[in-house]
Amino acid sequence: MRPVLMVAGDLDELLELRAFIDLVGASDAKALIPENLLNDGRLSTLGLSRVYSIEALDEAPAEALSTTVAELVRRDGPGIVVAPSKKIFREVFARAAQNLSAPCVTDCVGISLVDDRLVVDRPFLGGGYIERLAVRRLPVLLTVQMQGRRPSARKEEGFEAVRLGRLSVEEGTLRRVSVERSARGGSELGKARVVVSVGRGFKRREDLKLAEELAQLLEAELACSRPIASDLGWMPEEKHVGLSGKWISPQLYIALGISGQVQHMVGVRNSRVIVAVNNDASAPIHKEADYSIPLDLYKFVPALIQVLRERRSRAG
Amino acid sequence: MTVIHVFVKQVPDISTLEYDQSSLAPRLEKATQRLGEIDLVALEAAVRIKESLGGEVVVLSAGSGVSELVLREALAMGADKCFYVSDERLSRADSWVTANVLSRLSRRVGSPDLLLCGEASSDEGNYQLGPRLSEALAIPCVTHAVKVELDGNVARVRRALEDRVETLESALPLIVTASLELATPRLPSLLMIRAASRKPLTRIELSELGLSEELVKPLLERVSARILKTTRRNIVLQGEPRECAEKLVESLASEGVIRA
Numbered sequence A: 001m002r003p004v005l006m007v008a009g010d011l012d013e014l015l016e017l018r019a020f021i022d023l024v025g026a027s028d029a030k031a032l033i034p035e036n037l038l039n040d041g042r043l044s045t046l047g048l049s050r051v052y053s054i055e056a057l058d059e060a061p062a063e064a065l066s067t068t069v070a071e072l073v074r075r076d077g078p079g080i081v082v083a084p085s086k087k088i089f090r091e092v093f094a095r096a097a098q099n100l101s102a103p104c105v106t107d108c109v110g111i112s113l114v115d116d117r118l119v120v121d122r123p124f125l126g127g128g129y130i131e132r133l134a135v136r137r138l139p140v141l142l143t144v145q146m147q148g149r150r151p152s153a154r155k156e157e158g159f160e161a162v163r164l165g166r167l168s169v170e171e172g173t174l175r176r177v178s179v180e181r182s183a184r185g186g187s188e189l190g191k192a193r194v195v196v197s198v199g200r201g202f203k204r205r206e207d208l209k210l211a212e213e214l215a216q217l218l219e220a221e222l223a224c225s226r227p228i229a230s231d232l233g234w235m236p237e238e239k240h241v242g243l244s245g246k247w248i249s250p251q252l253y254i255a256l257g258i259s260g261q262v263q264h265m266v267g268v269r270n271s272r273v274i275v276a277v278n279n280d281a282s283a284p285i286h287k288e289a290d291y292s293i294p295l296d297l298y299k300f301v302p303a304l305i306q307v308l309r310e311r312r313s314r315a316g
Numbered sequence B: 001m002t003v004i005h006v007f008v009k010q011v012p013d014i015s016t017l018e019y020d021q022s023s024l025a026p027r028l029e030k031a032t033q034r035l036g037e038i039d040l041v042a043l044e045a046a047v048r049i050k051e052s053l054g055g056e057v058v059v060l061s062a063g064s065g066v067s068e069l070v071l072r073e074a075l076a077m078g079a080d081k082c083f084y085v086s087d088e089r090l091s092r093a094d095s096w097v098t099a100n101v102l103s104r105l106s107r108r109v110g111s112p113d114l115l116l117c118g119e120a121s122s123d124e125g126n127y128q129l130g131p132r133l134s135e136a137l138a139i140p141c142v143t144h145a146v147k148v149e150l151d152g153n154v155a156r157v158r159r160a161l162e163d164r165v166e167t168l169e170s171a172l173p174l175i176v177t178a179s180l181e182l183a184t185p186r187l188p189s190l191l192m193i194r195a196a197s198r199k200p201l202t203r204i205e206l207s208e209l210g211l212s213e214e215l216v217k218p219l220l221e222r223v224s225a226r227i228l229k230t231t232r233r234n235i236v237l238q239g240e241p242r243e244c245a246e247k248l249v250e251s252l253a254s255e256g257v258i259r260a
């Protein structure tokens, strides 16, 4: 296998990329990371030969970052370049790929060698299907859907650190006028055992308290459908699950007032048990649930909270 | 006059798509064709800009077996004209080929002030065309737009990333990729549908674009596609809320997914 370049914004992402690449093996692995990650001791357990760092990598404009990625690819000649499937990295990779006359595949969920050919799997047709693409030319740039993979342990090794400083933002025509940080909090979602998820069945933002209360009782993380985050802004963008959001696989997924379109379901398909609460008995989510409750969530969720409370107090 | 190029793709209608029971592959050859959902969002945004500032909306499309009937929907929504390439070779196009073809097509039919496409196509969801066009045409690009405003020669775009919302400004020309939330596509009225039948729709041959072999040769090949099926138990809990809640808690506790 040819060498690999991993581009990541934090250690979790780097670990996941390493685990993904381990599925096909790499003769040599290098990484491009934010400067402040360089001191993390765990870097030396990832089998890296060289680590490039950039100050404030996650703030770098896509044009500048893609130029750097393309330069590193030309310099080191990796066969595979990987980054997490986030908006900024998909853009950076599509740009770098065009610049390098190279293929780019976004949202990869699998990678393997079939008869010596590199193939990748990714969602297709809204997420209801998986397509397998054969890569006809290297290098290939892949963005990887974060699903909580972890690499097996390696022995500690030193690596060469190359500091690239701050990317000079060319005085192009594009100017960033303002940035508003949104609340974070998607990172725990991948690891959660129980997830309570809310959809447009909730009529007002205040009503999300119901879901919060349930989540607290179940020691669950809260998630949502895309419109709750993107249209309504009731929850952070990072909390939405589905095709364009997080892919999670908890032991228990409780969907409250979610219709269950394919673009949503692809993100929760690997959950062990799915519970659907939706007062429309014909909503598609009922076909994709283990336990289906065709009731008004405003009546059912308070009852569920009550039952859980009573059990807890009986158990002492 | 503001000229806006909008890229719309003919895609299979996912909601009625069937699959082969034995291979689990989608029956794409039998699928009903329509215009991409987000592409229509991009088109709606373009038409609104035209309605407030004047100008022209030009629709561009490439593919194989492209149907003029499907493209007329874009004209009915308010686009002024359409240019498209339909060629069997493009049935195997990847993002590299599509970007090469569409960048050449856009250049050939004019010099747009604004180029709009979806953030991700409804069938493939590559998230690539906008950024690749940006490299190919050397025009800046803002992805994932939730708001676009033009003020003279300057565009102001709000975009939503996972952890932040940014506002960017750029002189025109500019490429913008639309997020689903950018606009709500209108339903064309009968009047608009009738008007669309008189609007120009021009087919351009792939060979007319003067692309080298290298630029139309895909770098990726789809070797298979299959439907994702998960079997669930579909246990329906009936009764009063309290009763259902008790049954559910009982079941989940005995399965060990919640603390008993």
Ligand SMILES: Cc1cc2nc3c(=O)[nH]c(=O)nc-3n(C[C@H](O)[C@H](O)[C@H](O)COP(=O)(O)OP(=O)(O)OC[C@H]3O[C@@H](n4cnc5c(N)ncnc54)[C@H](O)[C@@H]3O)c2cc1C
Pocket (backbone or CB within 6 Å): A198, A199, A200, A201, A202, A224, A225, A226, A227, A228, A240, A241, A242, A243, A244, A245, A246, A256, A257, A258, A259, A260, A261, A262, A263, A264, A267, A277, A278, A279, A280, A283, A295, A296, A297, A298, B037, B038, B120, B121, B122, B180
């Ligand atoms: C390219 C693309 C990508 C997308 N990516 C994603 C994604 O990543 N994640 C995602 O979630 N979506 C995504 N979507 C959107 C997706 O198609 C759906 O529109 C979305 O999931 C619907 O959200 P919802 O179920 O909350 O809302 P709705 O579809 O409006 O459903 C609300 C449901 O609540 C029920 N309800 C109403 N009142 C009550 C009540 N009192 N009690 C109980 N139930 C009630 C209704 O019966 C209804 O079924 C994407 C779409 C596209 C085109």
Ligand SMILES: Nc1ncnc2c1ncn2[C@@H]1O[C@H](COP(=O)(O)O)[C@@H](O)[C@H]1O
Pocket (backbone or CB within 6 Å): B007, B008, B009, B010, B036, B038, B039, B042, B060, B061, B062, B063, B095, B098, B102, B116, B117, B118, B119, B120, B121, B122, B124, B125, B126, B127, B128, B129, B130
């Ligand atoms: N063949 C095509 N013809 C016209 N527009 C396209 C084509 N492919 C992609 N697009 C546009 O580019 C957007 C992103 O597509 P993609 O990069 O494939 O996810 C789509 O939403 C369309 O607006």
